[in-house]
Amino acid sequence: xxxxxxxxxxxxxxxxxxxxxxxxxxxxxxxxxxxxxxxxxxxxxxxxxxxxxxxxxxxxxxxxxxxxxxxxxxxxxxxxxxxxxxxxxxxxxxxxxxxxxxxxxxxxxxxxxxxxxxxxxxxxxxxxxxxxxxxxxxxxxxxxxxxxxxxxxxxxxxxxxxxxxxxxxxxxxxxxxxxxxxxxxxxxxxxxxxxxxxxxxxxxxxxxxxxxxxxxxxxxxxxxxxxxxxxxxxxxxxxxxxxxxxxxxxxxxxxxxxxxxxxxxxxxxxxxxxxxxxxxxxxxxxxxxxxxxxxxxxxxxxxxxxxxxxxxxxxxxxxxxxxxxxxxxxxxxxxxxxxxxxxxxxxxxxxxxxxxxxxxxxxxxxxxxxxxxxxxxxxxxxxxxxxxxxxxxxxxxxxxxxxxxxxxxxxxxxxxxxxxxxxxxxxxxxxxxxxxxxxxxxxxxxxxxxxxxxxxxxxxxxxxxxxxxxxxxxxxxxxxxxxxxxxxxxxxxxxxxxxxxxxxxxxxxxxxxxx
Amino acid sequence: xxxxxxxxxxxxxxxxxxxxxxxxxxxxxxxxxxxxxxxxxxxxxxxxxxxxxxxxxxxxxxxxxxxxxxxxxxxxxxxxxxxxxxxxxxxxxxxxxxxxxxxxxxxxxxxxxxxxxxxxxxxxxxxxxxxxxxxxxxxxxxxxxxxxxxxxxxxxxxxxxxxxxxxxxxxxxxxxxxxxxxxxxxxxxxxxxxxxxxxxxxxxxxxxxxxxxxxxxxxxxxxxxxxxxxxxxxxxxxxxxxxxxxxxxxxxxxxx
Numbered sequence: 057x058x059x060x061x062x063x064x065x066x067x068x069x070x071x072x073x074x075x076x077x078x079x080x081x082x083x084x085x086x087x088x089x090x091x092x093x094x095x096x097x098x099x100x101x102x103x104x105x106x107x108x109x110x111x112x113x114x115x116x117x118x119x120x121x122x123x124x125x126x127x128x129x130x131x132x133x134x135x136x137x138x139x140x141x142x143x144x145x146x147x148x149x150x151x152x153x154x155x156x157x158x159x160x161x162x163x164x165x166x167x168x169x170x171x172x173x174x175x176x177x178x179x180x181x182x183x184x185x186x187x188x189x190x191x192x193x194x195x196x197x198x199x200x201x202x203x204x205x206x207x208x209x210x211x212x213x214x215x216x217x218x219x220x221x222x223x224x225x226x227x228x229x230x231x232x233x234x235x236x237x238x239x240x241x242x243x244x245x246x247x248x249x250x251x252x253x254x255x256x257x258x259x260x261x262x263x264x265x266x267x268x269x270x271x272x273x274x275x276x277x278x279x280x281x282x283x284x285x286x287x288x289x290x291x292x293x294x295x296x297x298x299x300x301x302x303x304x305x306x307x308x309x310x311x312x313x314x315x316x317x318x319x320x321x322x323x324x325x326x327x328x329x330x331x332x333x334x335x336x337x338x339x340x341x342x343x344x345x346x347x348x349x350x351x352x353x354x355x356x357x358x359x360x361x362x363x364x365x366x367x368x369x370x371x372x373x374x375x376x377x378x379x380x381x382x383x384x385x386x387x388x389x390x391x392x393x394x395x396x397x398x399x400x401x402x403x404x405x406x407x408x409x410x411x412x413x414x415x416x417x418x419x420x421x422x423x424x425x426x427x428x429x430x431x432x433x434x435x436x437x438x439x440x441x442x443x444x445x446x447x448x449x450x451x452x453x454x455x456x457x458x459x460x461x462x463x464x465x466x467x468x469x470x471x472x473x474x475x476x477x478x479x480x481x482x483x484x485x486x487x488x489x490x491x492x493x494x495x496x497x498x499x500x501x502x503x504x505x506x507x508x509x510x511x512x513x514x515x516x517x518x519x520x521x522x523x524x525x526x527x528x529x530x531x532x533x534x535x536x537x538x539x540x541x542x543x544x545x546x547x548x549x550x551x552x553x554x555x556x557x558x559x560x561x562x563x564x565x566x567x568x569x570x571x
Numbered sequence: 572x573x574x575x576x577x578x579x580x581x582x583x584x585x586x587x588x589x590x591x592x593x594x595x596x597x598x599x600x601x602x603x604x605x606x607x608x609x610x611x612x613x614x615x616x617x618x619x620x621x622x623x624x625x626x627x628x629x630x631x632x633x634x635x636x637x638x639x640x641x642x643x644x645x646x647x648x649x650x651x652x653x654x655x656x657x658x659x660x661x662x663x664x665x666x667x668x669x670x671x672x673x674x675x676x677x678x679x680x681x682x683x684x685x686x687x688x689x690x691x692x693x694x695x696x697x698x699x700x701x702x703x704x705x706x707x708x709x710x711x712x713x714x715x716x717x718x719x720x721x722x723x724x725x726x727x728x729x730x731x732x733x734x735x736x737x738x739x740x741x742x743x744x745x746x747x748x749x750x751x752x753x754x755x756x757x758x759x760x761x762x763x764x765x766x767x768x769x770x771x772x773x774x775x776x777x778x779x780x781x782x783x784x785x786x787x788x789x790x791x792x793x794x795x796x797x798x799x800x801x802x803x804x805x806x807x808x809x810x811x812x813x814x815x816x817x818x819x820x821x822x823x824x825x826x827x
Contacts, residue, residue: 102762102763105763105766105767106766109766109767109768109771110766111768365766366766369762369766372762373755373759373762376751376754376755376759377751379751380747380748380750380751383747384745384747384748387747391649481746482745482746482747482750483588483638483641483642483746483747483750485747486746486747486750486751487634487635487638487750490634490754494758495631498758505610
């Protein structure tokens, strides 16, 4: 006997139909559609507000040979070198002092307060204070260069063209442990050597600087970047000064002028009037310099404002609205009793939840991506027009920010849909969403608790990071300056993991419960 | 009025969420204060405000008090019970006063416990990291005048936040939107203040409810505050009174 098969057609329970049903539920509530558009509008408005107040009058930032923005300020004591040659020097001490932060509040540094008072100097050496031998074609800021240096706490190194850095002898420099440095030019290739006794030399590295002119400048220099007191948190870097003693300076090659010239190259990160040099005897020098020869990173000196902070602020406000909207989308079914109809019409509960999450997530994604695209265009324009330094952004990074912010909002909406299904009360869903998605970001933006923005769903803010980061530059790498403690896509993956876990738990609960 | 107070008290005390939210406030406030106190180091050269540090938990714990006050009225609208309530208590303003009194008492009690816990945490945890009398920092003590002011002010702050939330929820009548609006009202002005420049930033900090209210917690460096401590609490009180007035007006004018 064949089993009974109903002649009724199969019910319209496919996933596409579920999606359409959930989308109809969303779009027919006028208040929710208005709130969704308001999300995008408020996002752009807050982003615009965030940049329209950061007005600065900074001089143009020099670019290095690779096109990157650089800081290039130091005390340079040099001579012209024709064709090939060598400069050898012994560094017998490197010490540093730094200025105390100025009492004015606000963002970063104010140039005016620095020039009004003579800086009081405290003893303390910046880890990346540098002194040594440098060779460059001209003394303009942003020129190609190669240098053999001793540093504050990273030993002897070779650095060239701002972004390249090679280690040499380790250990601090002092009267009992001097360091010998040697820089040799052969054509376009610069080779550097170090030694502890002046007899046995080790090569640190060599580099080709492109096409060097026949006559270049070679000499000694000292410089010291922004100093961050140990144990302090937050961006409190202040200009500092390094003092270096050189002796046993000798040259080989054609140096026609035979006397040394001193050039103080300064920028906003230097202590004014601190760059000096003396030549106590024919082959010994004392040089004091301030500033840095390094690629520019966000949060200091010229680049105290980060244009991406406006996108972060806009995202926070948009998140607030998206959390409330997603919570309402789910819990109002429970409130009105519509959930019973929904679950009778579509008994496969996992798919119902998935459809809700997809609909809420896609609407949030669309609003977020559109808002970010508009906000990026507006804020970058206004930011640059206000005189701030705008880091160049590749098209790929821009696309990542736009798509990533949309995904952030979409995943957040899906997470709150899951929380709402678990809690069934809107208050619980909203509070849980805010505690997970907004609170850790607010608490962790100062940078003192990196684990907050690494292991909570707010790690997804990292998708909006666009600034370059270099190990050879000390900085307050905090979220407020645009640096997050996790890489972009990894941060988004953390949020995705939270969403997946929440969806799994919500599906399990939904299947177990009556309603 | 007394019957209305009793009715509202019965409604609040028979709900499990009331106790969860009250105990959650205490635990969250004391927990965050302890965590902040444990991770604060003695950075040389900066005179830290130990009382303000130990009362940091209020910044986070206030959200649960706000949620409690919102739920006290918006759940009635959500479940439709407001019809029965207004039938039993036809004078809408009496109803609102009874709810306000109840919510204020609950906030006061949980605030007392939470602030006491914060001060104990500050007194025991802070000295471990160099913030002790040996380094020139006095122990957190309620007998110290400014500390007493900060503690009492924080309790009053929590009561005012509860009243502000009640007024906002009476006007908005929906739970999720009221919570979102309340938390936005509390935390967003600070976000906006960070991006604007100095004269405007100070003004925003003077008139925004949370930033003005929390200056009561400062005991040192009073000259750098945007507004005087008690004046700040007065600003928050003005916010609470205004929101209750608007809520009461809307409650009277609307059907339910």
